[in-house]
Amino acid sequence: MTSNRDIFRIIVFAALILSTFAFSQNRKQELETRRQELRREIQKISELQAETKSKAQSELSLIEDFNYKITVLNNLIKITNQQANYLTREINANQKKITSLRAELKQLKEDYAAMVVKSYKSKNKQSKVMFLLSSTDFKQAYKRLQYIKQYANHQKQQGETIKAKTVELQNTNQDLLKQREEKERLISENRVTQRTLEATKKQHESLMQSIKKNMSRYTAQIKAKQQEADRIDREIEKIIKAAIARSNKRVGKSESSTSFALTAEEKILASNFVANKGKLPWPVEKGYVKLRYGNQPHPINRSLTIKSNGVRIATEKGAQVRTVFSGEVIGVITLKNVNPLVMVRHGNYITTYKNLSKVYVKEGDKVNTKQVIGEVATNRATNESVLSFVVSKESDTQDPAAWIYKM
Incomplete structure (x- = not known):
C-alpha cells in the first residue's frame, strides 16, 4: 500500500520535472529572443554604415564601428552555440526516449499477441458458459464472471495503450527530426557569422596597421576630442x-x-x-x-x-x-x-x-x-x-x- 510519504515524494518529483522542463523552455526562448536582437543589431549597423560609405569616415570612427561590430558578432556566435548545445541535449534525450518507447511498445505488442491467442482459444460462448457452470458455488461463479469482464477490459485497455504509445513514438520522431533540422540551420548560420567576423577582423587589423604608422597624429586627435x-x-x-x-x-x-x-x-x-x-x-x-x-x-x-x-x-x-x-x-x-x-x-x-x-x-x-x-x-x-x-x-x-x- 502506498503511504502518504510516498505520494508526497511522487508529487515533489513530478513538480521538479515540470519546473525543470519549464526552465529549459524559458531559457531556450530567452536565447532565441537574444539571438534575434543581435541579428537586428547587426542589420542596423550594416544599414547605417552603408549610409556613410559615400564619404570617407575618419579612421577613429571606423575603428569604433569595427570594435562594436566584432563584439556583436562574437555575442551572436556565443548565443547561437548555446542554442545548438541545448538542441543537442534535447536530441539525445529524445533518442533515449525513442529507444525506451520502442522497447516498451515491443513488449506491449508481445503481451497483446499472447492475450489474443489465449482469447481465441477460449472465445466460443460454450467454453465461457462451461467455465461459469463448473463453479462450485454462486460466489465462485460471480468471481469468474468478474474475471471474464476484467480480462476483456484489460485486453481493450492494452490495445488503447499500444495506440497511444505508437502515436507518442511518431510525435517524438517528428520532434527529433525538427530539432535536427533546427540545429543544422543554427550551425549553418553560425558558419556565415563566423566568416563575417573573420572578414571584419581583417579589416580592423588592416586599418590598425595603417594607423600605427601615424600614431602620434591620431593620439593628438584623440586628446583634442577628449578635451572638447x-x-x-x-x-x-x-x-x-x-x-x-x-x-x-x-x-x-x-x-x-x-x-x-x-x-x-x-x-x-x-x-x-x-x-x-x-x-x-x-x-x-x-x-x-x-x-x-x-x-x-x-x-x-x-x-x-x-x-x-x-x-x-x-x-x-x-x-x-x-x-x-x-x-x-x-x-x-x-x-x-x-x-x-x-x-x-x-x-x-x-x-x-x-x-x-x-x-x-x-x-x-x-x-x-x-x-x-x-x-x-x-x-x-x-x-x-x-x-x-x-x-x-x-x-x-x-x-x-x-x-x-x-x-
Missing part, C-alpha cells in the same frame, strides 16, 4: 548648478546646495522616472551604441583613457531626437564649434541630448515622453549622424544602459 568633451561636460555642470540654485532659492533654501529642492509635483515626477528605470524609450527611433558609458581604454591607443559621461548612438541622417520622459527644458546650449545640446529635467534627474542640427524647444518648455525636440546633426566630412546622450542625478552621471530599454 570635457569642455562640454563642464558647461553642462554649470547649467545643472544654476538650475539647483534656482530651485533652492524658490523654496528659501541654500543656493549652494548640490541637490534640488523638489516640490510635491517634482517629487512625483522623479519617482515616476525612477519607476521606469530600464523601460525608458530610446532618444532616437533607430540606432546602435558606438561608445558606452564610463572610463575605458581607447581602441586605437590603449594607453589613453576615454572618459564617457554618457553614450554615443549612431543613427540615420536627419533622425529625430525624442525625450525619454516627460519634464522641463532647463537648457539649450550652443558653444563655439559645437552643435547645440538640450537638457531636460525630470525632478532631480536630468537627460542631455548633444549634437543636434535643429532644436524645436526652448528653456522653460514642458515636454512629454517621446516628444521630438530636435534633429541629430550629420558630420559633413564623414556623413555620420551620432547623438550623445547623458543621464544624471543632479550632477552625478549614470549609465544610460541601465535606464533605456534594451540598451
Whole structure:
C-alpha cells in the first residue's frame, strides 16, 4: 500500500520535472529572443554604415564601428552555440526516449499477441458458459464472471495503450527530426557569422596597421576630442548648478546646495522616472551604441583613457531626437564649434541630448515622453549622424544602459 510519504515524494518529483522542463523552455526562448536582437543589431549597423560609405569616415570612427561590430558578432556566435548545445541535449534525450518507447511498445505488442491467442482459444460462448457452470458455488461463479469482464477490459485497455504509445513514438520522431533540422540551420548560420567576423577582423587589423604608422597624429586627435568633451561636460555642470540654485532659492533654501529642492509635483515626477528605470524609450527611433558609458581604454591607443559621461548612438541622417520622459527644458546650449545640446529635467534627474542640427524647444518648455525636440546633426566630412546622450542625478552621471530599454 502506498503511504502518504510516498505520494508526497511522487508529487515533489513530478513538480521538479515540470519546473525543470519549464526552465529549459524559458531559457531556450530567452536565447532565441537574444539571438534575434543581435541579428537586428547587426542589420542596423550594416544599414547605417552603408549610409556613410559615400564619404570617407575618419579612421577613429571606423575603428569604433569595427570594435562594436566584432563584439556583436562574437555575442551572436556565443548565443547561437548555446542554442545548438541545448538542441543537442534535447536530441539525445529524445533518442533515449525513442529507444525506451520502442522497447516498451515491443513488449506491449508481445503481451497483446499472447492475450489474443489465449482469447481465441477460449472465445466460443460454450467454453465461457462451461467455465461459469463448473463453479462450485454462486460466489465462485460471480468471481469468474468478474474475471471474464476484467480480462476483456484489460485486453481493450492494452490495445488503447499500444495506440497511444505508437502515436507518442511518431510525435517524438517528428520532434527529433525538427530539432535536427533546427540545429543544422543554427550551425549553418553560425558558419556565415563566423566568416563575417573573420572578414571584419581583417579589416580592423588592416586599418590598425595603417594607423600605427601615424600614431602620434591620431593620439593628438584623440586628446583634442577628449578635451572638447570635457569642455562640454563642464558647461553642462554649470547649467545643472544654476538650475539647483534656482530651485533652492524658490523654496528659501541654500543656493549652494548640490541637490534640488523638489516640490510635491517634482517629487512625483522623479519617482515616476525612477519607476521606469530600464523601460525608458530610446532618444532616437533607430540606432546602435558606438561608445558606452564610463572610463575605458581607447581602441586605437590603449594607453589613453576615454572618459564617457554618457553614450554615443549612431543613427540615420536627419533622425529625430525624442525625450525619454516627460519634464522641463532647463537648457539649450550652443558653444563655439559645437552643435547645440538640450537638457531636460525630470525632478532631480536630468537627460542631455548633444549634437543636434535643429532644436524645436526652448528653456522653460514642458515636454512629454517621446516628444521630438530636435534633429541629430550629420558630420559633413564623414556623413555620420551620432547623438550623445547623458543621464544624471543632479550632477552625478549614470549609465544610460541601465535606464533605456534594451540598451
